[in-house]
Amino acid sequence: MKAFGDDDTIFRDMDVLNPNEQTYQPTDLPERTEELDQIHSALRPATMGSTPLNILVYGQTGQGKTVSITLKTNQLQEYADDADMDLTVVHVPCKGMDNSYHALTHLYKEIREKRLGPGEELPSGYQRKALLNMVLEELQEIGGTIIVVLDEIDAIGDDDYILYELPRSNPNGVRLSIIGITNDLQFRENLDADVRSSLGEDEVKFDPYDANQLRNILSRRAEGALRDTHFRDKIRDYEHLESEVLSSDALPLAAALGAQDTGDAREAIRLFFRAARFADDNGETTVTEAHVRAARDFLEQKAVESGIQTLPQQKMLALMSTTWHISKGESSVATTPIYTQYKKMCDVEDIEPLSNRRFRDRLNDLSDSNILTKKRGRGRGKENKYGLAVDVATAVENLPQKNERYGEVAEILRKQVEMGN
DNA sequence: TCTCCACAGGAAATTGGGGGTT
């Protein structure tokens, strides 16, 4: 067995590459200078004794929206502390909330904690209007300039209440500014025109990073996280002294793959982190292109597996009935036999089967999410044929267990696959 | 080459659940 502490490592500080933002937050964002400047301009009135402008920040996930706001508000807070200015910043993550009321309760709690220290309870049982008044009273209690950051406000859906009331409440003796952050571009379009004009006094848009920007971001992270040539003396295994910790093509590849995909920096970092760990776990001293590719395959495989595991019930049955046929050796099967098998499975589980038409949509859904393959046309009349886009083993292993829903059918399927081999 | 027909997939009709109103 391996002993801890004996391993050489290419890492200097692994946390810097950890995609989890609680572990590491960058302190400067050269790729977002423009956006930071826009935020700066909107917040600057605070330093002149005026109300900072409301901002609506939007862009896809992993584009540095939250970090930018945090950096800028922290910077303002520092200035305020030095200048003896009365400034309070409240950050409310709305992720997982489903309505304005929910968001208001959290806002109330956060404000109370700013004033009275941690340990406040979430309020409950109040009417919406009453709760809003409580929030406003708390704001007045604090006074001065207050910036409320509503992070991921798209989570609260089309419930505009908080966004409608808060910006126009203007409590006595308070200079109140609202910053809304959203991942959902559609959300901005769907906003009530009034809300949009009051909340979006300034709008800051974060476009997806391109491959160059991702490469810069990754190299900064890599620099902090990996040992470089100057740190070789810290590596105990001197025979590897000649090798570089990072091969020249690994990082650009990770950046290119990331840009191709979504331009999500978090995803790119996750990919590169995994590649570096592969290298490190194998006791290798260089992160190579091969590691990046392996990491990509690994993450894709993980995504497929969790995709199968979290499949909705009907899609799960559709996958199982397809797999049932495929596991008998065919490479692809026509819709009708799959549907027949599906109906049998529904019978076993005592469920009302979907109509043929609907079931075909389910099959197409599965092929859209790259779990099944689809061949159109061919054969008698016009007939689609479906196959598995993943290994039979992968599909079978990730089906429900005995004790879970549809476990019975899955169990039968597993038996058949065993016999087939 | 012609006709037939089983299926694909678009569109209309139906259902059913949640939320609001009286």
Next chain:
DNA sequence: AACCCCCAATTTCCTGTGGAGA
């Protein structure tokens, strides 16, 4: 509670397609 409205999911209906079989 009774009612209506809205929305999404689903079923029902329908047309177009293109190889099979004559």
